[in-house]
Amino acid sequence: MGTRDVGSLERTARRLRLHIVHMMGVGQKGHLGGSCSMAEVVTALYFSKMRHDPANPTWEGRDRFLLSKGHAALVQYAALAESGYFPSELLPTTKALGSLLQGHPDMKLTPGVEANTGSLGQGLSIACGMAAGLRLDGRANRVYCIVGDGEMAEGQIWEAAMAASFYKLDNLVGILDRNGLMATGPIIDRFDTNPVAEKWRAFGWEVLEVDGHSFPAILEALDRVDGMTGKPKMIIARTVKGCGISFAEGVAAFHNGVLDAEQYERARGELGEGKR
Amino acid sequence: MRKQNPREVYGRTLVELGREDTRIVVLEADLSKSTMSCYFEQAYPDRYFEMGIAEANMTSFAAGLSLVGKIPFTNSFATFAAGRAYDQIRQGICIPGLNVKIVGSSSGLSDFGDGSTHQAVEDAAIMRSIPNMTVLVPCDGIETRKMTRAMARYHGPVYMRLNRDDMPDLFPEEEEYVIGKPYLIRQGSDGVVFANGIMVSKAVEAAEALSALGVSTRVVDVSTLKPVDEGALRELAEGMSGMVTAEEHTLIGGLGSVVADVFKGSGIPLRCMGINDRFGQSARSYAELLAEYGLTAGHIESDVLEVIGRRGS
Numbered sequence: 001m002g003t004r005d006v007g008s009l010e011r012t013a014r015r016l017r018l019h020i021v022h023m024m025g026v027g028q029k030g031h032l033g034g035s036c037s038m039a040e041v042v043t044a045l046y047f048s049k050m051r052h053d054p055a056n057p058t059w060e061g062r063d064r065f066l067l068s069k070g071h072a073a074l075v076q077y078a079a080l081a082e083s084g085y086f087p088s089e090l091l092p093t094t095k096a097l098g099s100l101l102q103g104h105p106d107m108k109l110t111p112g113v114e115a116n117t118g119s120l121g122q123g124l125s126i127a128c129g130m131a132a133g134l135r136l137d138g139r140a141n142r143v144y145c146i147v148g149d150g151e152m153a154e155g156q157i158w159e160a161a162m163a164a165s166f167y168k169l170d171n172l173v174g175i176l177d178r179n180g181l182m183a184t185g186p187i188i189d190r191f192d193t194n195p196v197a198e199k200w201r202a203f204g205w206e207v208l209e210v211d212g213h214s215f216p217a218i219l220e221a222l223d224r225v226d227g228m229t230g231k232p233k234m235i236i237a238r239t240v241k242g243c244g245i246s247f248a249e250g251v252a253a254f255h256n257g258v259l260d261a262e263q264y265e266r267a268r269g270e271l272g273e274g275k276r
Numbered sequence: 277m278r279k280q281n282p283r284e285v286y287g288r289t290l291v292e293l294g295r296e297d298t299r300i301v302v303l304e305a306d307l308s309k310s311t312m313s314c315y316f317e318q319a320y321p322d323r324y325f326e327m328g329i330a331e332a333n334m335t336s337f338a339a340g341l342s343l344v345g346k347i348p349f350t351n352s353f354a355t356f357a358a359g360r361a362y363d364q365i366r367q368g369i370c371i372p373g374l375n376v377k378i379v380g381s382s383s384g385l386s387d388f389g390d391g392s393t394h395q396a397v398e399d400a401a402i403m404r405s406i407p408n409m410t411v412l413v414p415c416d417g418i419e420t421r422k423m424t425r426a427m428a429r430y431h432g433p434v435y436m437r438l439n440r441d442d443m444p445d446l447f448p449e450e451e452e453y454v455i456g457k458p459y460l461i462r463q464g465s466d467g468v469v470f471a472n473g474i475m476v477s478k479a480v481e482a483a484e485a486l487s488a489l490g491v492s493t494r495v496v497d498v499s500t501l502k503p504v505d506e507g508a509l510r511e512l513a514e515g516m517s518g519m520v521t522a523e524e525h526t527l528i529g530g531l532g533s534v535v536a537d538v539f540k541g542s543g544i545p546l547r548c549m550g551i552n553d554r555f556g557q558s559a560r561s562y563a564e565l566l567a568e569y570g571l572t573a574g575h576i577e578s579d580v581l582e583v584i585g586r587r588g589s
Contacts, residue, residue: 107343107372115343119367122336126368129340129348133301136322137344156364159333167325 002048006215012082013043013215014271017244019078021267023094023101024259030095033241033254035075037179037212038146041237044218045144046079054084057111063141064114064130068123069148069177070104071256076113077101085112121154123147124174128164131172131232142226146175150182152193158203164232165204173225174205174234177212179241183255200234212237246270279442280417283381286438287312289424290349291319300428301346303327303334310440311351311381331356335364335378342374347428353387354380354396354437358403369433370408377427378403378435384473384524385556385565386440395556396437401529403435404502410434410455411501413523415476416443419499422453430455437473439524441562444477447497456500458508464494467518467584469576470509470535472498474566475522475549481573486580493580498531506538518545518583522576524566526551545583549575 003009016039024030046052050063067076074094081088086100093099100109104118114130117123127145134141151157164172176196180187187193200207206228210217218237225233241255242248245267248257259267294300294316303325308314317324327334331352338348350357357380358365369376383396404411412427412434414420420438427434434455446461447453461476462483469479476497483493496512513519519539523531532548539546551569559565566572581587 115339116368116372119363121332122364122368125333125336125364126340126343128333129337129342130344131340132325132337133341133344133346136301136346156330156332156336159328159330160337163327163330163333163337166328 004048004219009043009047009215012047013039014244015082016043016075016078018268018271018273019081019088019091020074021245021259021264021271023074023077023091024264025092026261026264027258029256029258031071031074031256032245032248032259033181033251033257034069034072034148034177034179036243036245036248037239037241038072038075038177039244040213040215041146041175041218042075042079044215044222046083048219049222050144054112057085061141064127064143066115066117066123066127066143066145067105068117068127068145069120069151070118070123072146073103073105076105077110080110080112083112120148120151121156124157124160127172128160128169131169132167135169135171141171143172144175145172146177149176149178149180149187149193149196152196153191161200161203161205168230169232170229172232174232176234176236177239178236179239181241181250181252181255183252185252197236204231206231206233207236208233209236209238212239213243244271277444279444281442282414282417282420282438283310283312283440285417285420286379286424287315289421290316293425293428294320294323297347297428298323299345299347301325301341301348303338303348303350305329305331305334305352305356307352307381311379313351331360332364335361336368338376339368339374342376347375347377349377349379351379351381353394354383354399355394358396358399358435362402365433366406370406373408373432375431376433378433379438380435381438382440383437384439385569386474386562388559388562388565391558392555397526397551397556398529400437400501400525404529408433409502412436412455413472413499413501414438415473415497415499416446418445418449419447419453419497422447423499426453426455439474441474443474446476446480456503456505458505458512459497459499460494460512461497462493462495464492465515466492467520467580468494468496468513468516469520469522469580470496470498470531471522472501472531474524475571478571478573479522479576482576482580485573485577491580491584491586498534501531501534504534504538509535509538513539513544516544517585518580520576520579520583521546521548523550524571526553528553547579547583549579
């Protein structure tokens with residue numbers, strides 16, 4: 001178990017964002033927006049809540065983390081490097097030919113990645129299968145799975161939602177990155193997946209809503225769901241896409257966008273590069 | 277000759293496997309009375325997952341089960357198991373090479389009444405084109421049992437294509453089944469028929485009719501479509517005047533394509549028999565459909581005569 005110190009977690013989240021900016025580099029496309037929106041949630045999981053051992057990525061007692069919205073791989077790579085799964089010097093090789101760090105999570109290549117996700121809608125089903133299998137063995141491991149609000153349009157999400165509640169997978173915790181933007185614009189205009197909380201409740205899940213950038217709120221929710229039995233849990237994290245980088249906040253173009261040299265330096269500056 | 281239903285044999289074999297290994301888990305998309313996964317449900321309800329009519333979720337859920345050490349078998353009709361869940365098989369299972377077994381039941385035209393929506397004519401080609409995938413097509417109940425057991429022992433993704441109909445026993449009972457190996461079902465010296473699934477029994481029928489004409493026909497069960505043992509196929513074709521492939525599947529990307537790839541440039545005359553780029557359709561009987569699509573012993577017989585140069589002799 002990691003720290004509960006909010007100040008320390010905030011510093012870690014800032015470092016994850018800096019890693020994300022470094023992985024983006026200059027003039028290369030990358031999923032900046034949906035990676036930054038999850039920086040606090042991913043930090044809370046890897047550095048406070050989850051039981052895991054970076055020195056032993058396949059430790060049986062570990063909680064599982066799946067990124068169903070696999071395009072946000074940058075934030076997971078940042079967390080894995082900060083945790084010590086691999087040296088952070090590897091991060092700039094992201095998406096380069098032959099790199100361990102692929103454009104979407106690849107369990108065969110990246111230590112700490114649990115499944116191959118990125119074809120949207122599938123990660124939650126994989127998480128359900130893991131949760132069911134762990135329970136079959138009487139294990140207490142929890143399975144955390146981040147889904148996107150654009151991803152809610154995938155029909156398989158709702159197949160998984162039904163299966164999870166039918167099988168009462170209370171060792172499964174979903175976290176919805178409710179940043180309100182799909183790749184091409186606002187969800188409410190382009191393809192509205194709302195109302196999300198009502199949908200998850202109707203599908204038999206316990207639903208909590210939190211500010212996805214507030215550590216006290218996230219930690220409290222992660223603890224609270226531990227005590228809820230008999231149902232899968234969904235924490236709806238209200239977030240801002242691109243959070244932490246002023247010019248990218250709420251801008252759909254940074255879903256899979258490019259930083260020019262000036263933006264790159266500005267982002268690093270805003271994240272306090274060199275001011276640790 | 278004894279006939280067995282491959283689905284029945286498969287369902288019973290799953291129970292055997294479940295008894296021997298608690299890692300075996302079975303998933304179903306509401307067709308358990310047809311795929312015969314119902315036997316496993318009765319025997320091991322805790323390790324049986326009814327997933328509802330949701331093949332995509334079933335398939336990714338199976339990936340998750342394999343990631344915590346289980347050996348999942350997913351079940352549905354072949355067209356849904358391989359077609360509807362294609363992306364789930366590709367992305368979550370084959371890219372990382374997970375230990376998931378996908379069983380496509382009622383394949384080919386064998387679900388004769390239900391028509392084109394339920395008749396899988398291209399499932400093996402789709403599965404064969406995915407890297408890391410193994411594709412198996414048993415010719416009878418004996419092979420179905422051995423193959424199902426071999427699938428459970430093998431670590432990695434496997435697709436098995438099962439027929440709905442009863443099939444005559446042909447596979448040598450004493451023979452050990454090894455994934456990848458083509459099996460000699462009937463010896464012959466003039467021509468060879470490479471077949472799989474129901475077409476193996478049609479080839480044996482054809483070989484019997486041909487022997488009355490003085491033609492000696494070898495029948496080989498190529499029950500592994502992938503990976504292909506090219507050396508073994510070449511050996512089995514040695515000294516043959518001609519080759520015929522026979523499959524209850526589209527000619528595009530199935531056994532005919534496999535054999536044509538192996539023997540290109542060999543100079544041995546080859547005819548490929550299968551479904552010629554058409555969907556299935558409803559019929560009152562399976563036999564009626566097989567005749568409509570040219571998948572009979574008579575067609576094999578005539579193709580063998582053609583390739584060995586005995587047409588009209």
